[in-house]
Amino acid sequence: MPDSPRRRPTIRDVAKRAGVSKSLVSLVLSDPSRVSSLRRSLVEDSIRELGYQPNLAARSLVAANRHAIGVVLGELHNPWVLTVAEVVREQLQAVGCDVLFSAAAIHDGLGVGPAELQALRDLRVSGILVVGSADDAASFEAALGETPAVFVGSGRQAQSNTAAVSVDDEQGFGLVIDHLVHCGNERITHIAGGAGPVSAVREAAYHRAMLRHGLRQQVQVVEAGPTVQAGYEAVVRLLASGARPEALACFNDLSAFGALQALDEAGLSAAVTGYDNISLSSLGRISLTSVDSDSQDLGRSSVRLLLQLMRNPDGKFARQLMIPPRLIVRSSSLPRR
Numbered sequence: 001m002p003d004s005p006r007r008r009p010t011i012r013d014v015a016k017r018a019g020v021s022k023s024l025v026s027l028v029l030s031d032p033s034r035v036s037s038l039r040r041s042l043v044e045d046s047i048r049e050l051g052y053q054p055n056l057a058a059r060s061l062v063a064a065n066r067h068a069i070g071v072v073l074g075e076l077h078n079p080w081v082l083t084v085a086e087v088v089r090e091q092l093q094a095v096g097c098d099v100l101f102s103a104a105a106i107h108d109g110l111g112v113g114p115a116e117l118q119a120l121r122d123l124r125v126s127g128i129l130v131v132g133s134a135d136d137a138a139s140f141e142a143a144l145g146e147t148p149a150v151f152v153g154s155g156r157q158a159q160s161n162t163a164a165v166s167v168d169d170e171q172g173f174g175l176v177i178d179h180l181v182h183c184g185n186e187r188i189t190h191i192a193g194g195a196g197p198v199s200a201v202r203e204a205a206y207h208r209a210m211l212r213h214g215l216r217q218q219v220q221v222v223e224a225g226p227t228v229q230a231g232y233e234a235v236v237r238l239l240a241s242g243a244r245p246e247a248l249a250c251f252n253d254l255s256a257f258g259a260l261q262a263l264d265e266a267g268l269s270a271a272v273t274g275y276d277n278i279s280l281s282s283l284g285r286i287s288l289t290s291v292d293s294d295s296q297d298l299g300r301s302s303v304r305l306l307l308q309l310m311r312n313p314d315g316k317f318a319r320q321l322m323i324p325p326r327l328i329v330r331s332s333s334l335p336r337r
Contacts, residue, residue, distance in 0.1 A: 009050040018046040067127070067310070068098045070120030074132030074154065076103050077227055078254060080276040080295065081132040084152060087299025088129055095307070100125060117143040127306045130154055133196045133226075148309035152302045153293070154198065163305040163319035167293040169198070172325035173205035174212075176249050176273050176291060179327055181213050183335055185247040185271055188218060191234050191259055193251030194225035202251055202275070220245070224255055231258025239266050247271035247333070253278045253290055260286070260332065271333040282330070289333035292326045 015022045020039060028035050028043040035043070046052075069092050075081045085101070092099050100123060102116050120128055121143070128149040144161065151164045180188050190206040193199030203221060210219050220243070224234035231250055238245070239262065248263075248270055250256035256274030263270055274281060277292035301321050308317055 009052040011052070013050055014043065014046045014052050017050060018042040068100055068123065068125045069306070070100045070102060070123065070125040070128045072116045072120065072128065072130045073101065073103045074130060075226065078132065078252070078276070079278040079280070080293070083278070083295045084131050084299050087296055088131065088303055091300055091303040121145060121147055127310050129302055129306055133198060148306060148313060150302045150306045150309070152298055161309065161313060163309055165298055165302045165305060165321045165323065167298070167325050168322040169201045170205045170208070172275065172291040173202055173249070174209045175325065175327040177206065177209035177213065179289070179329065180247045180249065180271055180273065180333060183271060183333065186215055186218050187246040188215065189220040189222060189238065189243070189245040189248050191224045191231055191248055191250040191255050192221050193255065194223065194230065199251060206249060224251065226252055226254060228254045228258040231255030232262045233258070235259045235262035239268065244268070245270055247273070249273050250275065252276050253281050253288060256288055257286065269336060273333050277328050287330040287332055289330045290328050292328050294323050294326070297323050
């Protein structure tokens with residue numbers, strides 16, 4: 001006969017084993033500095049021996065002067081998301097908030113959806129920050145309920161109880177195309193980022209920038225995705241079709257890395273640009289021209305907006321912020337000598 005599942009230990013079990021009250025166990029979990037070292041050791045030993053795991057939602061509610069904030073990461077494969085998340089963590093902890101991280105599926109291309117938000121709501125967080133791609137499913141707003149939320153770099157528009165902080169991709173891709181045209185390129189192909197609002201915004205910005213330069217006949221978009229592999233495969237297909245672009249304006253840095261690899265294997269050269277300016281872009285062998293989205297400003301602004309929403313949900317303040325981008329020019333896009 002199979003063993004029955006072992007019951008998870010409770011705070012009552014910890015208190016009984018340590019010979020103390022439940023309230024003292026709660027105090028050790030929420031503010032251990034207020035408990036004597038002897039009694040704290042008794043409780044901590046009991047927690048360790050029983051394998052007790054505190055309820056995060058309950059802990060966040062123990063102290064009235066603290067808030068638990070849920071941070072959902074939409075693209076774990078993208079270093080830019082992790083950089084912004086670290087800024088967010090530092091900012092939240094600096095104002096005394098507890099931070100609970102969650103993540104969407106790593107490579108499904110859909111970004112954050114209702115399931116991730118509902119999981120955080122079940123923990124009774126005071127607010128939610130979504131960093132990276134976010135699904136546009138109809139059930140999204142229902143999953144949020146009344147919980148204040150800020151979307152960071154997701155391409156979403158602010159709603160009644162949400163705010164959004166994004167990079168001005170219209171300006172960013174305009175800077176990219178201006179630079180490539182200035183360097184003498186006309187056959188500029190866009191390696192797109194797949195499904196999602198951010199990809200749509202950047203592709204539309206590419207089209208408008210090309211039209212502005214009178215290059216309607218040179219517009220070419222190759223469907224790809226936000227990963228190194230997607231960029232690589234897209235450029236392999238492009239080259240196999242016989243196309244020989246002068247420049248590749250890629251959705252992000254990762255897809256640009258893949259594009260560079262495909263060009264290298266084919267023994268061909270073209271100007272290549274990325275987007276996000278992740279740390280790897282500045283490495284000497286890559287030296288990728290990229291659009292810097294100022295992750296520090298994104299992180300700080302998103303936390304400030306969320307705290308405003310939490311304090312005053314009906315307040316009259318800007319809920320849609322655009323961060324101006326900068327073009328960082330490196331050797332990947334410069335004319336070969």
